[in-house]
Amino acid sequence: MKNELLHYTMQNEYIDKVRKISYSFFLMHGVKPKYYTHTFGCQQNESDTEKINGMLSDMGYIQTDLRDDADFILYNTCAVREHAENRVFGTIGALTQIKREKPDVIIAFCGCMMQRSDISEELKKKYRHIDIVFGPQAIGRFPENLYKALSSKQRVFDVINENGAITEDIPVKRASRYKAWVSIMYGCNNFCSYCIVPYVRGRERSRDPEMIIDEVSNLVADGYKDITLLGQNVNSFSNDTNNNWNFAKLLRRLNDIDGDFRIRFMTSHPKDATPELIDTIASCSKICNHLHLPFQSGSNRILELMNRKYTREKYLQLVEYAKNSIPDLVLTSDVIVGFPTETKEDFEQTLSLINEVDFQGLYTFIYSIRQGTPAASMEQIDETIKHERFEQLCSLQNIKAKTFNSKYIGKTLRILVEGFSNNDKNMQTGRTDGNIIVNFPMCEAKPGEFINVKIESALNWALFGQAVKQDNI
Ligand code: SF4
Structure with a gap:
């Protein structure tokens, strides 16, 4: 079986047409048209937005952080949690005023939430200030959809549920110069x-492995350190x-690429x-000793x-094998609290699994109904109980994480410098191979450099230490 392979250049006709429109805008206003994009949700959405930003730059737009200043506004949405959807609807309402004041602005929504037919229908009927709506499988047609909205002033809805081809060679405007x-x-x-x-x-569609290897090789050649x-x-x-x-073979091939970089x-x-x-x-030095392995519940029934x-x-069993095979393994996971019918005993099984495994970090979620999924029609449990269990679980994990992190005190860790700490501008921050945050007082290290830090203290969410020179280790 072979996935249908498309190329960005197949959109050349529309890319050229949008470029002409952008150029006319430039001639008229003396500046290029500006775009503003915002991402809700997971890393896959972040990655998709970087592709959309890349296409917009390629078509003559420049990025702005000021939404009200933009000529093209896009929100990349997430359907995984109800809370994220509510935030999107709040945003849609707030955009009405912008469209009233600037009727020529193009407003677009994309991402998983837009692929839900009930949502896209609601947007079509009730929110007429939205110009373009497209699902994650339509990213490769973005130039065409943008051109249609710009040229015809018609609203564009591209949310067909299709088997989904893979579009290669989309230009990417990466948010970071060393993480990709x-x-x-x-x-x-x-x-x-x-x-x-x-x-x-x-359904699952895998990219051609050689194209992935080429992309990673190019990133490494461009100085990317954490991929x-x-x-x-x-x-x-x-x-x-x-x-x-298979995935292991891909990792081995990526590990063979020359250079000082990490793969996660x-x-x-x-x-x-x-x-x-x-x-x-365990055997590949450039593959991080970090395994994010979502367990979701400790109860077999759930x-x-x-x-x-x-x-x-x-x-x-898998965790034991991994711990025995990979020295310094950092395990993280996802867990859902309050899944339909979850009893006290089920929840206690989850707590006991957390106690047994020693995760460095947990992404903890309170179950929320997603209409259209089988769990939505199962017997739901009381919200108060869900929240009580959530608190209990977080308290346990905070203790576990602090104990886990404390074992690094006195050790020297290699970290990739990321920038300034959000909490203290006199501190710099970076991450270990295991993806643990490390904060340290300002030194000469620049973002994107690997340095060694001797760990002096630990909290549940971060380590703290001092940068050390190579010859002092
Ligand atoms: S593996 Fe399960 S939780 Fe993860 S994306 Fe697929 S269906 Fe969702």
């Missing part, structure tokens, strides 16, 4: 019962093709994480209702 996202596959086949992703991002491979379930990379690749990846589904993958992480296709015992 690289999508290796799109979509998901797993249908976890609480999750909307397979319905909005389509995160993205996919809803990277462990099933290439399962949708007839080639003889997310997300790993435990049902597809193999000993081969773990052995590969895991079955979630359609996760592994048991608590299998998960723990």
Whole structure:
């Protein structure tokens, strides 16, 4: 089986037409048209927005941080949580005034939330100030959709549920000069019962491995130091093709690229994480010793209702194998509290799994209904109970994380400098190979450089230390 491969250049006709419109704008106003983009949701959305920014720059637009100053406004939305959707509707309302004052501004919404037919229909009928709506599978047609909106003043809705091709060579305007996202596959086949992703991002489609290797090689040549491979379930990379690749093989090939850089990846589904993958992480020096392995619940009964296709015992076996194989392994995970029918005993199983594994970090979520998923029609539990359990779980994890982080006190860690700490402008910040935040007093190190930091103290969310010279280690 081969995925349908499209190229950005197939949009050349529309790219040229938009460039002409941008140039006319420049001649008339003396400045290029400006774009403003905002991303809700996950890293995949961040990565998609970087592609949209790249296409806009390629078509003659310049970026602005001021929404009210922009000629093109885009929000990339997320459908995973109800809270994120509510924020999007708040934003849509606020844009009415901008459109009233600047009728020529183009307002676009894209992302997973737009792929839901109930939402796109609502936008079509009720929110006439929105010009373009497109789903994640239509990113490759962005120049065409933008041209249609600019030239015809017609509203454009491109949310057809299709099997989804892969568009290569889209120009990317990366937010960072040393950290990069690289999508290796799109979509998901797993249908976890609480999750909307397979319905909005389509079935799994893996990119050609050689194209991924080329992209990473070019990033390394351009000075990128920390590259995160993205996919809803990277462990099933290439399962949708007839080639003889798998994710471990891809990691080994990326590890062979010359240069001083790190490779990370997310997300790993435990049902597809193999000993081969773990052995590969252990043996490849450029693959980070960090495994984000979402367990979601410690109760077998809930895991079955979630359609996760592994048991608590299998998960723990995998973790044990990984801990024994990878020295200094940092494990992080996702967990959902308050899944339909979750009992006190189920929840206690989750707490006991957290106690047993010693995660460095947990992304904790209170279950929220996603209409259209099987879990939405299961028996829901009381909101107060959900919140009580959530608090209990967070308290436990805070203690566990502080204990985990404290074991680094007195050690010297190699970190990639990222910039200034958000909390204290006299401090710089960076991340370890295990993705742990490290703060240290200002030194000469610049963002994008690797330095060594001797750790002096630890909190549950970060380590603190002093930069040390190589010869003082
Ligand atoms: S693996 Fe499950 S939770 Fe993750 S995107 Fe696919 S369906 Fe959603």
